[in-house]
Amino acid sequence: MILKRLTLLLSFITTCSFAQTPNQIQPYTYSQYQKLYKSTYDVKTRSHTSLLPYFKEDSLTYILHDSLLRYGVDTNKKKFIPRKLFNEHLIDVKKEDFTAYADFLPDFTVGRDFKTGKNLWLNTRGFQIGGTVGDKFSFYTSGYENQAVFADYLERYINTNEVVPGQAYDRSFGKRTKDWSYVSANISYTPVKYLNIQLGQDKTFIGDGYRSLLLSDYASNYPFLKLTANLGNVQYMSMWSYMSDPRANRFSYDTGYRKKWGIFHYLDWNVTDRLSLGFFDSIILSDRDDQGNKRGFDFSYVSPIVFLRPVEASNGSPDNALIGFTAKYELLKWLTVYGQFSLDEFEADNFFAGEGSSRNKFGYQIGVKGFNLLKIENLNFLVEFNSVRPYTYTGRAPIINYAHFNEPLAHPMGANFNELLGILSYSWKRFDFEQELVYARYGLDGGLINYGKDIYRSWLYPAQLTGNFIGQGIKTNFYFSNTRASFLINPKYNLRLETELTLRRESNAQIIRNNSIISFGLRSSFRNLYKDF
Template identity: 60%
Template sequence: MKNRIVISIITIIIIFKVGRLEAQTPNHNQPFSHQFYQKFDNKIYSQKTKFHSSIKPYFIDDTILKPSVDSFFNVNLDTNKKSWAHRKLFQEHFIEVKNKDFTVFADFLPDFTLGYDEVTGQNTWLNTRGYQLGGTIGDKFFFYTSGFENQAKFPNYITEFVNENGIIPGEVNDKFGPRKSIKDWAYATAILSYTPVKYLNVTLGQDKNFIGDGYRSMLLSDVAANYPFLRLTANLGNVKYMALWAQFQDLKSPQFSYDNGFRKKWGVFHYLDWNVTDRLSVGIFDAIIWQDADSTGKRGFDFSYVNPLIFLRPVEGQNGSPDNALVGLNLKYELLKNLTVYGQFLADEFTAKEVFAGNGYWANKFAYQIGIRGFDMFSVKRLNYLFEFNTARPFTYTQRSSLLNFGHYNQPLAHLYGANFRETVGILNYSLGKFDFSGKVNLAQYGLDASANDNFGKDIYKPYSTRNSDYNNITTQGLKTSLLVATGRISYLINPKYNLRLELGGLIRSESNDRGDRNTTLISFGLRSSFRNFYDDF
């Protein structure tokens, strides 16, 4: 261990020394939504560029992406003199300071929405007051933080999820629990990004990460709550490499004490993306999840997983195989000038003999994705599209306990539905000046547990030892359920600097199985200012 610490110290010294020799524009990498990134598909998925599209958040000052991003942020820019109030409302940050040594920007982020569910006759609403603060120091350091105070009255299906899981989807725990129908919560994000040389970025964050080219990810997604992480990203032209160390929380396992808070677990992720040709990219993924402590003692952070270049599975085996190891593959091929084919495959655990036997062995745990996406559909400029299929076999991402599963804060770290499902997604997005139009349809089938004593493999927080059967396990087994979620949004951009917009939205949701139907038909209108992904399609 002493040798590892010495090597790490020497490496840091070298990085800082080299960093003094070469100036580099900071890599701004605060996360944006899938819809926001989709606006730039004509650059990201062009055969004329070799953009590493599968590692998000993107560095938006990348030379390929920067012109398009600047064009969006400056859409309202008017060089004529305007009043201070006009400039702040329509084209500038509320606070903005620029000089040769540092820059700072800050904004108030409102998210006020009113809605009405025609099926239940209930009103819904969201009242969010937030802020963002960011900037640069020198030519290598970027910082960003945001915080939000929220109250909401959700449609029934989201309220039921919150009451059952104790969390706001993708955010934090519900302050007052199921005894109150109005939900109250607060959450924050923070990113410190340092680029010592143009080939390397070091980011310390309390936020999310995403690996993949699709709307969903079967490897690592932004579904769950924020978490603390350290990320190294190396860019060597055709090869981009990411090493990520993170700490997660498990709300299911009993706390040791109030002072210790929720139980903790650790994760390490390696991902290498290689642009093999102008059209073909191959990404290789591996990950390990391990628990921080059990009743017999504290393990803490395992330094055997520190080396960012080592394959994780042999190290996990050397430790006695106590942890959860996963491997995966991400592929992308730009088939036409405006059409890209992409896919993922994840192997959680499998026995080769059982796979070829075709007998539905429970431990043949894998997931995959296949999709197409592109831009200028039917030769219509700025009409972007995506169609994808996702599936995960029963018990994928599960483990002996929730302290080892591929989850964080009562939600999956990969696909929103967990496992034991099939899903098809279609998305269209079109921009015309300050107007933006988007539509999305999700069609899914999954197998629910018919009773509390069942485990058919969808809930990744149930130990796989409680499974109903060792053999004859098939995808969507259990209480077979069909889901349709269709959403549409029309927005008008007010201020691009913090995505302030007026938005009219609609949602139709239908979930049905042998026990009945649950329907939602929601229309909403609001003043919004978020760039982030918030998933309501479950």
């Protein structure tokens, strides 16, 4: 409750006055951050690259961020309208101890799915406000009012989960035109150069890949308190968050959706100029017991440096623990290999027996990424493989699974899948081009039988105790291709003209679903909107 009230106070404060300086957080989007590969993955910088979003002053990225955001500025242009349209914030105030900016963020698209004959559109009106006070305090907020008609696969997802993917609760109650709001806010305070304190309603991404098997930015925003320490070669993060579970049985209308806490720790260590290793642990706990008695926050987890799993075990193992590891090695000047391993449950006998126990709950990722492919400036790429065993991220009860507001906190496909994806990006002046290809194979749950795909089903009732394998259940093949081209109008708030061609196919013995979508739009935002699942 205290954290929720502080977040509401944050939202109020951040709508009053604001700006942009080196202390500020740069909102994370893959398409923008991949332009930083050359700087962040250079062995000379020894950057901490796996905790996102970045601080602008970290790892020499401020210079590049500033260059990116100021790209195309023509100091000879003196007229107000050309400056505001192509190079500047709508409102931009710069004082000695105070800076502030504000922008209107339109996001309008029209399109058509030629396989289903459905016309599609998105109508979003948004804003962003940011700023700093002095050299230790910064803040940012953005908000969007949205209406849209989505492709049929997204419409089914929204009707089932009651949430627009990664954004917010759908107010349409099953209608064809979806209606929702999306708000983010962040206050950042750096009392000393080694420590940053954040309070916000937003997301955190951990990893060097496009997906994360530890903590991703896929699910909706949640309120959090985050401490980040930077001690040279070591970066350490502790975060306490407050999440919701609309699927869990409500004890009364007055208590609203069931709530749960998430505690996350992550340490990133630059061992050498080329090698980085990371350790992650987390706990998910419900704020009420099964009888509806209020439990509140468990102060056993309040220490920012404690190992969470032993504490959870000493409490009688009432909660859901997840640990993980990350690694990154800069193989060549332009090429980096990276990986992750997430471990949801470990029982040595089952883990090493190789019998496909339902208690073997883990996933791994391996990938390569680089810049200036074939020595072509600004041609960046990523190739990644993700694999997650059945029943990973599930809990003894759904309320303590690894999810928030009906969506996974890690990979959008949940569990019981293999996925191979590749992304090729190229930038030339104000033009951006991107091609994404995804192939996945997974097993869907069949009716009442729990094959381990749906992380909202309890691991206590698997389809079988042994003999489990990735893809069990209704074997499904998934293909996805997205080709995007855009022209950047104003880099300060990512205003661009954009066109996309999306091809999607999902098939198994029961269904074949095809989508062939083309869209055009005037877009502006700093947020990831995932639809590749």
